[in-house]
Amino acid sequence: MANFKKSDLKLTYSWTASAENDNAKITGFPDNVLLDRHEGYEVLPFLNRYMDDKGWTSQATLNKLENVLRDKLPGTIRSHANIKKWLNDNFSL
Template identity: 40%
Template sequence: MAVINRSDLQYRYKWTADKGDNPLYIGKKDRDLVDRDEGYEVLNFLNSVCDTKEQALHAERLIKTLLPGKTQNRNEIHQWLIDNWQN
């Protein structure tokens, strides 16, 4: 069950796939990387790592405002959130 829905997100996102990207693609690269500007990728990531809506909204804020631009790998983003949760 999803902890957060599209309507809950606090920031603006693109909801169409970038050129060469497909929201239905399930290849390894798309599974491993999160494009922080694409709503469906952020939403999927938040729902996969958060247990509550409050956690998801806090994680979204950290991702959109503090996450270093070069950090794109799902595992790296998750670890960065753990390390920076108090920010």
């Protein structure tokens, strides 16, 4: 199970989400929830869930996914479901 922490991320994020604990309530990859790629409290749980879904546990993979989210993912793709689909189609180890 992926259980990465803030200190495992290599990119710089804002950690100012007003409802930090709400992110723990998100399960799966809902189509109606948007991800702010610059907000650590949103990115970290998303990446942990995605890596769990794929069975990945490496910190190097976590950091590669961070880079892909920040630098490669088109800005028009914002929902958790669509980001997961895009990653499945465009990211490989």
